[in-house]
Amino acid sequence: MIHVFGHQSPDSDSICSAVIAAHWLNHRGFDAHAFRPGEASRETQFIFDAAGLELPPLLDKPLKGEKVYLVDYCEQEQGPEDLPEAKIVGLVDHHRLGTLQSTGPLEAWMMPLGSTASVLHELYQIHGAELTQPLAVLMLAALLSDTVGLKSPTTTPRDVELVSLIAPIAAVDVEQFTADLLVAKTDLNGLNVTELLNKDVKSFEFGGKALTVGQLELADFSQTDDLVDELQAGLEQVVADNGKDVAVLMLTNIRSEQTRLLVAGSAAAMLRDAKDGDMVFENCLSRKKQMLPWLNGVFTA
Numbered sequence: 001m002i003h004v005f006g007h008q009s010p011d012s013d014s015i016c017s018a019v020i021a022a023h024w025l026n027h028r029g030f031d032a033h034a035f036r037p038g039e040a041s042r043e044t045q046f047i048f049d050a051a052g053l054e055l056p057p058l059l060d061k062p063l064k065g066e067k068v069y070l071v072d073y074c075e076q077e078q079g080p081e082d083l084p085e086a087k088i089v090g091l092v093d094h095h096r097l098g099t100l101q102s103t104g105p106l107e108a109w110m111m112p113l114g115s116t117a118s119v120l121h122e123l124y125q126i127h128g129a130e131l132t133q134p135l136a137v138l139m140l141a142a143l144l145s146d147t148v149g150l151k152s153p154t155t156t157p158r159d160v161e162l163v164s165l166i167a168p169i170a171a172v173d174v175e176q177f178t179a180d181l182l183v184a185k186t187d188l189n190g191l192n193v194t195e196l197l198n199k200d201v202k203s204f205e206f207g208g209k210a211l212t213v214g215q216l217e218l219a220d221f222s223q224t225d226d227l228v229d230e231l232q233a234g235l236e237q238v239v240a241d242n243g244k245d246v247a248v249l250m251l252t253n254i255r256s257e258q259t260r261l262l263v264a265g266s267a268a269a270m271l272r273d274a275k276d277g278d279m280v281f282e283n284c285l286s287r288k289k290q291m292l293p294w295l296n297g298v299f300t301a
């Protein structure tokens with residue numbers, strides 16, 4: 001059996017893509033099953049409800065010696081601790097070629113598109129897999145979520161095309177669906193500081209520095225204004241507990257397309273200096289395409 005799953009602290013693209021990829025692998029004759037390596041967000045739950053599908057089960061078993069197929073990441077630090085002992089048979093991704101190493105040969109499908117779901121659309125075409133209505137809902141939603149409704153600079157012309165190709169199969173009104181999706185995406189009501197810090201966090205290593213980079217997508221900064229001190233204290237704790245050099249949290253207003261950055265850790269001063277202490281980034285929605293290259297530049301300069 002092949003275990004198909006995305007990165008820790010899973011977002012909608014990684015959970016939807018695991019399900020879409022498992023069907024594609026089934027179509028190709030493999031016994032593949034989708035899993036989620038963590039709790040689903042409200043947005044992800046909204047998407048599965050809209051598709052009329054159950055969330056895939058939680059991945060909570062040892063992976064030593066097991067066959068795994070990864071979606072939406074290829075960084076060792078973003079996988080389960082025992083991933084190095086698993087047999088990675090393939091991956092589908094739309095990020096940089098990361099730190100992951102495999103023990104044997106594997107198939108790797110990577111394209112610089114707006115979502116892993118977009119790459120999977122192309123793979124469905126290549127292998128003649130049938131895109132059913134529920135799967136089209138997952139694919140469309142993952143694409144719209146990862147590209148923040150096609151507004152993120154990660155959006156490519158092909159992604160725009162894909163929305164108009166997939167929407168009729170998904171049988172949804174794109175404008176309304178996008179609006180509902182973004183409401184679910186930015187709904188932080190009732191989440192405590194720890195849950196906010198863990199909601200969407202990824203680990204990286206740049207220039208010998210170990211980082212965590214979290215992101216909260218907001219409809220308005222007032223959602224976190226009263227929590228900034230607690231979030232900052234939480235980041236200091238993350239650094240202390242996990243031996244990181246720096247912990248970063250992006251507070252991203254998806255309407256004004258501004259990102260406010262909270263930073264903690266021994267290397268945080270390098271970031272403040274690089275920005276002359278003004279930690280507000282204009283026109284900044286994307287961790288992958290905007291924040292990570294900036295962080296990488298500061299730490300490898």
Ligand SMILES: [Mn+2]
Pocket residue numbers: 013014072094114115116146
């Ligand atoms: Mn993605």
